[in-house]
Amino acid sequence: MIRRMIVLGLGSLVLTAAGAAARAADLRAGEAIVQRTCYACHGLNGVSSMSLYPNLAGQKQAYLAAQLRAFRDGSRQNPIMTLIAAHLSAAQIKDVAAYFASLEPSGRATCIPRGAAGHHPPG
Numbered sequence: 683m684i685r686r687m688i689v690l691g692l693g694s695l696v697l698t699a700a701g702a703a704a705r706a707a708d709l710r711a712g713e714a715i716v717q718r719t720c721y722a723c724h725g726l727n728g729v730s731s732m733s734l735y736p737n738l739a740g741q742k743q744a745y746l747a748a749q750l751r752a753f754r755d756g757s758r759q760n761p762i763m764t765l766i767a768a769h770l771s772a773a774q775i776k777d778v779a780a781y782f783a784s785l786e787p788s789g790r791a792t793c794i795p796r797g798a799a800g801h802h803p804p805g
């Protein structure tokens with residue numbers, strides 16, 4: 683009986699540690715990152731208005747996070763994204779990837795930040 687309790691106790695310790703490491707993605711924090719930086723090229727709704735900038739809405743979360751890590755560690759090279767990813771922490775990568783993944787993969791580009799005027803011409 684005591685042995686069983688010890689085993690159960692150890693089990694929940696391991697679960698707690700894993701839970702802390704795998705913090706849930708914060709969609710609101712991800713949205714804030716998009717509204718601050720990414721919207722200019724990838725659109726507020728993850729649909730880009732420029733033909734050279736990829737749509738990210740509805741893309742797989744793990745794929746997006748892997749690409750951002752690859753830009754950050756230099757294994758994927760792009761002059762723009764290398765600079766941008768360099769400023770993202772692991773938690774921010776998780777949040778922004780989850781946010782883009784949560785968006786509808788269709789729709790028209792919206793790249794106008796709240797309270798600002800101006801729009802990229804569709805390219």
Ligand code: HEC
Pocket residue numbers: 715716719720721722723724734735736738746747749750759760762763766778
């Ligand atoms: C100044 C324009 C610009 C901004 C701002 C920008 N990106 Fe990008 N992004 C690009 C371009 C261009 C590419 C294509 C890179 C390539 O060809 O490898 C790209 C590619 C990506 C990719 C890879 C997509 C794929 O299909 O593999 C991800 C993920 C990404 N960006 C995330 C972000 C995030 C997150 C932000 C905001 C923190 C951001 N980008 C801000 C221009 C931008």
